[in-house]
Amino acid sequence: MNAKRSDRHPQTVQQKNACPMCATDGVTIEWSPLMFNYGSGKSMVELSVHVPVYRCDACDLEYLDEESEHIKHDAVCQHLGVLTPTEIRRIRDQFGMTWAEFSRLTGIGEASLNRWENGLSIQTHAYDRYLRLLRIPSNGSYLGKFLSSTATISATGLARGKFRAIEITSHMQKQQQDFQLRKMA
Template structure:
């Protein structure tokens, strides 16, 4: 495998047989994986620490989902944007489900899900928005502006309203006179 070429993403086997050449003796190997990001003049080489299944015979390297996520985190670091783990952590800081977070922020729920799963990377404007939401004061202001005060699927105290009872002499007198009476039922 040439330096910088991307390993095939397949589910690594737990056995010792290489799926490409059939060689016995493949094993897990920790390495600093270097991979290209971008194209043309903007292409850069990024690095991520991964554990891959490697064949010493043919050089095949396989990475799994966790290793792919490590590469995605490296891309986010390079771009200077929040990683999927950080975005999920931001939402969880407010104890909101994806649907609730999307409702408060007016982000698309599917978009938020793609960011959290590392399927896409948010642009700089969205990343700045997410960064600002990391400050509780900004989230509070956004909730006030949108009128959405949902937190953890329960109504916030500001949304709960009670009928006010003004205690007067008349109310106190009626309270003293109140008595429970047996219920009269009629039988057919």
């Protein structure tokens, strides 16, 4: 497994809560290989991961938890050549923004960001490349400046039908504060 994954999932055997079947405390975790199929028809591939397998010594129950689903999801992302949920979250963290703020900056829907970061859906390749560009801080600043200037034009342009007056609306001020940008000259 790669470094990023062991980062998230230390390869240690831990005690887990009581067994869901017999309620004794003897549940241990062992990281074990798991193969699964992804895709269909000719594009179907077999992917291989390591997942934590929970095992109860008292009743021999073996089970997986949702962590396994996250690990499988990461493997699918790697197979498709797109950013994993953790990598997407790191890009947003780099801006120190909430989903709502990052959504205002990028134009990407908040719900989409939420789904990608939680592994509920996978971004298209176009969005993936857009997100990769945002890893470069100057691209984020550029976008913020563009939005600030657009807000100025559209706010006054829509309200008056011309661009001669500059009105600082609370919305624009908020936007400028969000992106911590200098006011455009």
